[in-house]
Amino acid sequence: MTEVASDTKYVYDFSEGSRDMRDLLGGKGANVAEMTRILGAERVPAGFTITTEACVAYMKAGQKEPEGLDREVAEALGRLEEHTGKRLGDSGDPLLVSVRSGARESMPGMLDTVLNLGLNDESVEGLASKTGNERFAWDSYRRFVQMFGNVCRGVPGDQIEDAIKAQKKEAGVKDDTELSVDDLKALTGRFKDIYQDKTGEEFPQDPQEQLSQAIRAVFDSWTGPRAVEYRRINRIPDEWGTAVNVQQMVFGNKGDSSCSGVAFSRDEVTGEPEPSGDFLINAQGEDVVSGVRTPKDISEMRDVMPEAHGELMKILRELESHYKDMQDTEFTVEEGRLYMLQTRDAKRPAQAAVRFAVDAVDEGLLTKEEAITTIDAGSLDALLHPTFAHDAQYECLAKGVAASPGAAKGEIVFTADDAVAAKDQGRDVILVRPFTEADDVAGFFAAKGVLTSEGGKASHAALVARGMGRPAVAGASDLEIDLSAKTVSVNGTTLKEGDLIAIDGSIGVVTQDDVELVEPDINENFERVLEWSDEIRRLGVRTNADTPEDAKRARAYGAEGIGLCRTEHMFMAQDRQPKMREMIMAESEEDRRKALAELLPHQQEDFEGLFEEMAGLPVTIRLLDPPLHEFLPGVEEVAQDVERARIERTEDLEELERTLDRVHHLAETNPMLGTRGVRLGILHPEIYEMQVEAIVRAARTVGERTGKPPKIEIMIPLVAYERELALMREMVESVCAQEGDESLELTVGTMIELPRACFVADRIAEVADFFSFGTNDLTQTALGFSRDDVEGSFLPRYIETKVVDRSPFETIDQPGVGWLVRLAAWVGREAKPDLQLGICGEHGGDPESIAFFALAGLDYVSCSPFRVPIARVAAAQAAIDS
Ligand code: ADP
Ligand code: MG
Ligand code: MG
Numbered sequence: 043m044t045e046v047a048s049d050t051k052y053v054y055d056f057s058e059g060s061r062d063m064r065d066l067l068g069g070k071g072a073n074v075a076e077m078t079r080i081l082g083a084e085r086v087p088a089g090f091t092i093t094t095e096a097c098v099a100y101m102k103a104g105q106k107e108p109e110g111l112d113r114e115v116a117e118a119l120g121r122l123e124e125h126t127g128k129r130l131g132d133s134g135d136p137l138l139v140s141v142r143s144g145a146r147e148s149m150p151g152m153l154d155t156v157l158n159l160g161l162n163d164e165s166v167e168g169l170a171s172k173t174g175n176e177r178f179a180w181d182s183y184r185r186f187v188q189m190f191g192n193v194c195r196g197v198p199g200d201q202i203e204d205a206i207k208a209q210k211k212e213a214g215v216k217d218d219t220e221l222s223v224d225d226l227k228a229l230t231g232r233f234k235d236i237y238q239d240k241t242g243e244e245f246p247q248d249p250q251e252q253l254s255q256a257i258r259a260v261f262d263s264w265t266g267p268r269a270v271e272y273r274r275i276n277r278i279p280d281e282w283g284t285a286v287n288v289q290q291m292v293f294g295n296k297g298d299s300s301c302s303g304v305a306f307s308r309d310e311v312t313g314e315p316e317p318s319g320d321f322l323i324n325a326q327g328e329d330v331v332s333g334v335r336t337p338k339d340i341s342e343m344r345d346v347m348p349e350a351h352g353e354l355m356k357i358l359r360e361l362e363s364h365y366k367d368m369q370d371t372e373f374t375v376e377e378g379r380l381y382m383l384q385t386r387d388a389k390r391p392a393q394a395a396v397r398f399a400v401d402a403v404d405e406g407l408l409t410k411e412e413a414i415t416t417i418d419a420g421s422l423d424a425l426l427h428p429t430f431a432h433d434a435q436y437e438c439l440a441k442g443v444a445a446s447p448g449a450a451k452g453e454i455v456f457t458a459d460d461a462v463a464a465k466d467q468g469r470d471v472i473l474v475r476p477f478t479e480a481d482d483v484a485g486f487f488a489a490k491g492v493l494t495s496e497g498g499k500a501s502h503a504a505l506v507a508r509g510m511g512r513p514a515v516a517g518a519s520d521l522e523i524d525l526s527a528k529t530v531s532v533n534g535t536t537l538k539e540g541d542l543i544a545i546d547g548s549i550g551v552v553t554q555d556d557v558e559l560v561e562p563d564i565n566e567n568f569e570r571v572l573e574w575s576d577e578i579r580r581l582g583v584r585t586n587a588d589t590p591e592d593a594k595r596a597r598a599y600g601a602e603g604i605g606l607c608r609t610e611h612m613f614m615a616q617d618r619q620p621k622m623r624e625m626i627m628a629e630s631e632e633d634r635r636k637a638l639a640e641l642l643p644h645q646q647e648d649f650e651g652l653f654e655e656m657a658g659l660p661v662t663i664r665l666l667d668p669p670l671h672e673f674l675p676g677v678e679e680v681a682q683d684v685e686r687a688r689i690e691r692t693e694d695l696e697e698l699e700r701t702l703d704r705v706h707h708l709a710e711t712n713p714m715l716g717t718r719g720v721r722l723g724i725l726h727p728e729i730y731e732m733q734v735e736a737i738v739r740a741a742r743t744v745g746e747r748t749g750k751p752p753k754i755e756i757m758i759p760l761v762a763y764e765r766e767l768a769l770m771r772e773m774v775e776s777v778c779a780q781e782g783d784e785s786l787e788l789t790v791g792t793m794i795e796l797p798r799a800c801f802v803a804d805r806i807a808e809v810a811d812f813f814s815f816g817t818n819d820l821t822q823t824a825l826g827f828s829r830d831d832v833e834g835s836f837l838p839r840y841i842e843t844k845v846v847d848r849s850p851f852e853t854i855d856q857p858g859v860g861w862l863v864r865l866a867a868w869v870g871r872e873a874k875p876d877l878q879l880g881i882c883g884e885h886g887g888d889p890e891s892i893a894f895f896a897l898a899g900l901d902y903v904s905c906s907p908f909r910v911p912i913a914r915v916a917a918a919q920a921a922i923d924s
Contacts, residue, residue, distance in 0.1 A: 052096040053114040055121060056089050056289075061365075067091045068285030070144025073385050080364055081357060085382050088125050089139065089289030090118040092257065094146065097283030100261045107258070115257070119288070126290055131249030135172045136165035138182070138291040141256040143263060145284040148386055152272045153284055154193040154263040156256045157326055158186035158291060162247040178296050180226035185295075185326060187233040187245060190252065194259035197240045205232040217335060219324050253288070260286045277847055292381045294374040295326050299347065302327040305340055306388050307358040307369040313390065313397025316341075317358050327372060327383070350380045361385050363407055367416050368398050392421040400567040403574075410574040411922045417571065419889040419916040423447045423548070425568060426599075426908050427513060428559045430546045436555035439543075440532050442493070442518030443833065444550035445504035447908075449559050450491030450513045451544035454537055456528050458485025462616075465489075472543050474530055476523050477830075478503040480672045483614050486512055491545050493552060495521040498833020499852055505818075505884065509586060511595070511908040513547035517834050521552075564599075564911070572600060572911055575918035581895065582902030583913045584660070586882055588612065590651035596907035600914055603660035604652065605814060605904020606757075606882035609733060610668050612648045613641070619673070626670045627704055631728060638732040645733060649740035658750035662814060662882070662904075663737055664793060665730045665770075667759040669718040671708040680705050714828070719760025719793075723770055730770065734777040741786055754788045757814060761792040764805040771809055791878070794866050795819035803866035804873035813870055814904070815863050817883030817891075821850050824859045851884060854891040864898045871899075880904055889916035896920035 059067050059075025067075065071091035078086045092115065099108035123129050128137035138160040143153030161169065161183045170179035191197035206218060209229045213221055221229065234245045246252050263269060264284045273280060294302035303321025310318055320337035322330050323346065330337050343351040354373060357380070361369045370388035374381050390398070399413035408416070427448025430436070452470035455461045458481065464471040465488035473489040475482065477496040486492060486506050492514040494503045499516070507514035522531045528539040537543065537554070544557045564572075584605035585596035593604060613622045618641065625637035652661060674680075680702045687695040710716035723730040737754060745751030758770045771790045778788065791812030792799070796819070799806060803813070822829045827837075829851055840846050846855075854860050863881075870877050880902045885891035887909030895903055896917065905913050 050095060050099075050108075050110075051114070052093050052099075052108065052111050053118045054091050054093065055118060056086065056091065057083070059091060065146055065282075066093050066095065066285075068094055068144035068146055068287075069148050069386055070142060070384055071285045071287050074287060074289070074383070076364075077361070077382050077385060081360070081382060085357070085380070087290040087292050087381055087383070088122055089287060090122065091144075092286040092288070094283040094285045097261050097264060097285065098281065101265065101283065105258075105262065107254075112254075115253075115288075119253075122288075122290065130160045130253070131162065131165055132168060133164040134168045136160050136168055136249075138169075139253070140287075140289050140291055141253070141260060142287040142289060143260040143284045144287055145264070145278070146282050147276075147278055149269060149272050149276075149278070152263075152269045154260055155328075156186070156189045156193050156259070157328065158182040159190070159252050159256055160249045161186045162249065162252075164247075165249075173296070175296060177223050177226065178293065180223055180230065181221075181295050182293070182326075184226050184230040184233060185328075187230055187237065189328070190256065191233060191237045191240070191245075193263075194255050195237065195241050197236055201236050201240075202233065205229065205236060208232070219335075257286050257288075260284060274842070289383075292374050292376045292379075292383075293326070294322075294376060295324055296377055298323055299378045300324060300374075300376050301343070301347070302330055302374045303337070303340065303343070303372070304330055305354060305358060305371050305373060307362045307371070308388075308398055308401075309394065310368075310370070310388055310390050311394060313368075313394030313401070315401055317355060327374065347375060347378060350375045350378060353380045357382060362402075366408055366412050368394075387416075392418075392424045395421065396425070396565075396567045396571055400570050411578060414571065414574060414578065414915065414918050415922055417915060417919075419912050419919060422568075422912045422915060423908070424562075425564070426562050426911065427511065427548065428561050429548055430544075430551075431558040431560050434557045436544070436553045436557045438551050439535065439554050440518045440520045440552045442495075442515040442521075442550045442552065443498050443504070444548055445494075445497075445499055445501070445516035446492070446507035446512060446514035447548040448491075448511070448513035449544065449546040449548070449557070450489075451542065451557065451559065452490045453540045454530065454543050455485075455489070456523070456525055456539060458482040458488070460539070461485035461488040472545060474521075474523060474543070475503070476525070477501065478506065480610070480614060480668065483611060484616065486510055491515075491547065493518060493521075493543070493545050495519055495523050496834055497830060498837070499849060501830050501833065507547070508884070508887075508908070509588075509906040510592070511906070513545060515545045515547050515550050515552055518550075518552055519834075568911070572914055575914045576600070579914065579917035579921050581892070581900065581917040581920065582880075583910055583917060584662075584880070584882075584902050584904040585907050585910055586886075586904050587652070587907060589648075590655045592907050593652050593655035596910055597655060597659075599907055599910040601907065601910045602902070603662075603753075604656060605662050605880050605886070605902060607652060607661060607663045609645070609664060609666055610672075612645060613666075613673060618644055622673050623701075625729075626673055626708075627701065631726075634726065635728050638728055642732050642736050645736035646740045646743075649737055650744050653740055653744040653752040654748060656752055657748070658752060660753040660755055662755040662757050662791075662812075662880075663733075664757040664759050665733050666722060667719050669708070669710065669713045669716050670722070671705060671710070671713065674701070674705050674708070677702070677705050677709060714822070720758050720766045720770060721760065723758065723773070724766065727773055730773060731777055734774050735781065738778060738781045738783055738786060738788070741788075742781075742783055745786075751786065754786065755812060756788065756790050757793055757812075758790070759793045759816070760795060760819070761806060762796045762798040764802065764809055767792050767806055768809045789878075793819075793882070794863075795823065797824050797862060800862040800866040803870040807870040807873040807877050810870075810874070810877065812878035812880065813866065815866070815879075815881040815883065815900075817854055817859065817863070817881055817885045818851065820862060820883070821855065821859050824862060825850060825855070827851075853888050854885045854894055856894055860894055860898070863895070863900075867898050867900065887913055889919070892916040893920040893923065896924065 056078045061076040064072040142155045166183040170176040301323045305319035319340035368388040372384040402408040455471045584603040585601035586606040587593040588611040628634035789811035791810045793816040795816035879900045882904040886903035887905030
C-alpha cells in the first residue's frame with residue numbers, strides 16, 4: 043500500500059481549478075471551477091473542493107481523514123469567510139454552505155449533498171433578522187435538519203415525509219410553501235426529535251462539527267450500497283473516490299423572485315435548439331427533482347423573471363460554445379440574481395445527439411469533426427429499428443439479454459416451419475425457442491422477432507438476429523418453453539401458440555401487452571452526419587450479407603462492399619436441403635459430384651443476386667464453413683424415425699438407417715473444433731470446386747448483364763497452416779483456368795480465426811491476397827470460450843468479479859485477442875506489403891473495437907447491415923482521435 047505523502051494538497055479553491063482537473067476535483071468541482079473562470083465570480087457562488095485523493099486516502103485508512111486535511115479545510119474555510127465577509131455559525135449574519143459530492147463521472151442521485159449547513163438555533167435567528175425574512179430562515183433551517191439527518195445520519199426518508207405530511211395536515215395546507223413561520227418552527231422541532239430518536243444524540247449545534255460530519259458523510263456515501271451498485275452496472279472503478287465541494291449557499295427559497303431549476307442548453311429529447319428544463323419558484327434545488335411539487339417548464343420563467351431568464355439563455359449558449367457540447371445545468375435565482383451551480387455534457391438519446399451535431403455545425407458552433415465526436419456512435423442503433431413508443435405503458439412479463447435491437451410484436455410460434463407458414467399467410471409472428479440452430483434461420487426471416495430462454499449476446503439467435511436486423515431477446519431464463527405442448531410459462535402465466543407477445547430487443551423486455559411501436563428512418567440530419575463521417579474516416583466499411591435483401595439494405599446504409607458472405611445459409615433454404623442432404627449422404631465422390639452439380643445452378647443464382655446488388659463493389663465470399671452434420675437432422679430425430687419405420691415396417695426404413703449411420707459417422711464431440719472450414723475443403727475438394735465454379739459463372743453473367751462485374755475475393759475459412767491455403771489457392775486457380783475467364787478480378791485470401799494463423803501470418807501471407815479477421819472464432823479459440831455458452835454460464839460472474847469488464851465477444855479483448863490481430867497484421871504485411879486487411883466478426887460493428895482496428899492499421903471493417911451507419915461514424919471518430 044502506498045502512503046500518500048502528507049504534503050499532498052487536498053483542497054483547492056474554485057478559483058484554482060479548471061475543467062482539466064476532473065480526475066482530481068470530480069466532474070462537478072472541475073466544472074464549477076471552470077464556470078467561475080469563464081462566467082466570472084459573481085455568477086458562481088464561491089467555495090472549495092476537497093479532492094478525490096483525499097477520499098481515496100480516507101477509504102484506505104479505514105474511514106479516517108488523512109493528516110493535514112482538517113487544517114487545509116480550516117484554511118480554505120477562512121478564505122471563504124474572508125471573501126464573503128461572513129462567518130460560519132455567526133449568530134448575527136451566518137455564512138451558510140452546501141456540501142456537495144461529485145465524482146469523476148456523474149452518478150446522478152447516487153452520492154449525497156447537504157444544503158444550508160451552518161444553521162443552528164442561534165444563527166437561524168440571525169439569518170431571519172439580517173434578511174428580514176423569518177419564513178425563509180426557518181424554511182432553510184428545517185431543510186438543513188432534514189437533509190443532515192437523512193444524509194449524514196441515515197434518518198429514513200419516509201419518516202421525514204410523514205412529518206412533513208403531518209405538519210401540513212395540522213396547518214390545513216397542501217403545499218409546503220404555504221407553511222407559516224410557526225409551522226416551520228414546529229416542523230424543525232419534529233425533525234430534531236426524529237433525529238434524536240434515531241441517533242440517540244441531539245442535533246449538532248456546532249457548525250464546525252456539522253461540517254466535518256457532512257464531509258465524512260459524502261466520503262462514506264461513495265462506499266454506500268446505492269453507489270456501489272451503480273458503479274458495478276456502469277463500470278465505474280471503485281478506486282476513483284468522490285470529491286467534496288463546499289460552496290457558499292445562494293437561496294432559491296427567498297420568495298417569489300427566487301427559484302431553483304435545471305436547464306438543458308437544447309431540448310434533451312429531440313435536440314431542438316430551444317433550451318428545455320424545469321424550475322420551481324421559492325424552492326431549493328432538491329425540490330425540483332424530488333417531486334414534492336410539480337415544477338414548471340423553463341419557458342414559463344420568461345414571464346415571471348424575464349431578466350434572469352434572458353441571462354440564463356445567454357449563459358447556456360456561452361457554456362455550449364465553451365464546452366463544445368450540449369450542456370445540462372443547475373441554477374438558482376436569488377431575488378432576481380442568477381447563479382450557476384453546475385454544468386456537464388448532456389446525456390441524450392441518439393436523435394437529440396444527431397440533431398445537435400448538425401445544428402452545431404450549421405450555427406458555426408462546432409466543426410464537423412468536433413460535432414461528430416459529440417455523438418455516442420453505439421447509441422445510433424436506436425435510430426435504425428422500431429422501438430416501443432417511448433411513453434408506452436406495459437407490464438413486463440420477463441427480462442432477458444438485449445440481444446438484437448428493435449421492437450416487434452406478433453403471435454407466438456415455436457418452430458421455424460410455423461414461422462414460415464404464418465408469414466405466407468401474412469401473419470406477424472415472434473419465434474420463441476429455448477435456443478436456435480442453423481436450421482432455424484428460415485424462421486428468422488419469416489418472424490418479426492426472436493425470443494429465446496437460453497444463450498446471450500453471442501448466441502446463435504443473437505448473431506443471426508442482429509445480422510438480419512431482427513429484434514431479439516435472448517436468455518429470458520424465466521421462460522419455460524414446452525415445445526411439444528407448444529406453450530410457454532412464466533411466473534404462473536401460460537401462453538400458447540398464437541397468443542400475442544411483444545419484445546424490445548434494445549432493452550431485453552418481453553410483454554404480453556399490445557405496445558405501440560414507432561418506426562425508424564434515417565432522417566436528413568442523420569444522413570448529413572453520415573456524409574461527414576465518410577469525408578473524415580480512413581477505414582472502409584463493408585457489410586456481412588448473405589442475401590440480396592441484406593446487400594441492398596447495407597448499400598442503402600452506405601456499405602462499400604461485402605466483407606463476409608456466408609455461403610452456408612444458401613444451403614439452408616427449404617428447396618436446397620434435400621439436395622444438400624443427398625450430397626452429404628453420397629458414398630462415392632461420383633455421387634457427391636452429381637448432387638453438387640444439381641446444387642450449382644442454385645448457388646450461382648444466389649451469387650448473381652448479390653453481385654447485382656453490389657454493382658461492381660468488392661464481395662468477399664467465404665466457402666462452406668460449418669461441419670456437414672449441421673445440414674442433417676439430429677441423431678435423436680433420425681433414431682426416432684428409424685424406430686417408427688421399424689414398427690410400421692415402412693419402405694423408407696433402409697434409407698433412414700443409412701441416414702442414421704451417416705449422422706453417427708459425422709457426429710463429433712467438439713464440432714466447433716472439428717471437420718469444418720478448410721478441413722472440409724481438403725477432405726472434399728469437390729464442394730469448394732462447385733462453389734468457385736458458381737462464383738465465377740455468376741460473376742461473368744452479371745458482368746455481361748450489367749457491365750459491372752464484382753471484385754471477387756474468395757475466402758477460405760479456418761486456416762491454420764499455410765499449406766492448407768496453398769492447396770485451396772491451387773484449386774481456385776485451376777477452376778478459373780477451366781472456366782477460361784481471364785478478365786475476372788478475383789483474389790484469394792483467408793479468414794484469420796485461429797491463434798496459430800496469427801503466429802505464422804507471414805507464411806500464410808505468402809499465399810494470401812488478403813486476410814479477414816474472424817474475431818468471433820478468434821476470440822473463441824484464443825480464450826477457449828464457447829461463444830454460444832459463456833454468456834449464459836460463467837461470464838456474468840466474471841464481469842461481477844471484475845475478471846473481465848465486458849463480454850470479449852462484444853468488445854475485442856485488446857491485450858489478448860487484439861494482440862493476435864496486431865501481430866498478424868504486422869507480420870503479414872512484413873511478408874506482403876500490399877496485403878489487404880479487414881475484420882468481419884461481430885466486433886466490426888462495435889465502436890470501441892473499431893477504434894482499435896483503426897489503430898491496428900486494418901483497411902476495413904465489415905459488420906451487419908444495421909450496424910453500417912454506426913461503423914461509419916465510429917470510423918470517423920477513430921480517424922479524428924488519432
Ligand atoms: P446532485 O449531484 O444530486 O445534483 P448537487 O450537489 O448538484 O447534487 O446539489 C443538488 C442541488 O442542490 C443543486 O442542483 C442546487 O439546486 C442545490 N445546491 C447545491 N449547492 C448549492 C448552493 N451553494 N446554493 C444553492 N443551492 C445549491
Ligand atoms: Mg447537481
Ligand atoms: Mg469462423
